[in-house]
Amino acid sequence: MIGVGKMKLYSNVLDKPLSKGKQEVSLSAFALLFSELVQYNQTQVDNIAELERRLDDAGYAVGARVLELLCNRDKGNRRETRLLGILSFVHSTVWKVLFGKVADSLEKGTEHEDEYMISEKELLVNRFISIPKDMGTFNCGAFVAGIVKGVLDNAGFPAVVTAHFVPIEGQHRPRTTILIKFAHEVLKREARLSQ
């Protein structure tokens, strides 16, 4: 049924009604800004570890502010005190606000008790980035790892967060995993709360 629900096409852009604006940012604008961020940091450092740390710090600042913002917007007003609670908060709410969708999966690490992983088939920030061979295992997802670290730290769950590529057979591009390793006192507190 052609024409049903068709928007009125304005011939003159000045005739369009002023809208409140979409609550979205253009992906190309963000990709440009992010690439500039990475390039700028690349000129300032000598090695990969420092570059990763700088992206991490940049993400940390974003994470702290996103947490304040979400606490303001959150209607239910629950403060997360449990580990699973804060993890699912990061996995769904934070991801939805930042990337428009929930993260692909949240898993508990098998080797250590304090490790959790959030995986994503392709991180939004990495979409237009390809790492040259001589940079080894560097991952621009360190920015997203920094965001997660900022959110967790300011919510009272200090953790070490890193981003890794996990190659999946059958797919050309590897999957990205954010590895979250909680500090010792968080686990002790969680054990005490579970009693």
Place this chain on the structure above:
Amino acid sequence: MIVCVAVVGHQNNPLYIQSFTEADDALKLHHIVHCSLDVIDERVNNPSKTGTTLNEAFLGLLYPALNYKVYGYLTNTKVKFIMVTTDLDVRDTDVRSFFRKFHAAYVDAVSNPFHVPGKKITSRTFSESVTNIVRSYSFN
């Protein structure tokens, strides 16, 4: 009318304190704010049996003194907002909406990339918006 508002961080460090009277008892107001921090801690650590399970941001009247009242509000990131008013017949809903606007202004101030979390809020925009909010509530 509202005589003083304050923002206190999660380690009880002051982030912003502003008094709206010309009289020079600003120090007394600072002292009142400081004392009300204790009341907030008490409320948070020992929830009263009659209250609901502590999910409420608005803490309500912290303690009434002779000629002023102190209201508190606690965000999920443990940042506390304190408001001292000399009005003796404020409505609960008015105070709640005041804190809601205040929270929005606070989030805007913290989203500033040049703001260092934990340091005092030095943004002029924040002071202006707080003054506007306070002014719009002075005539209730």
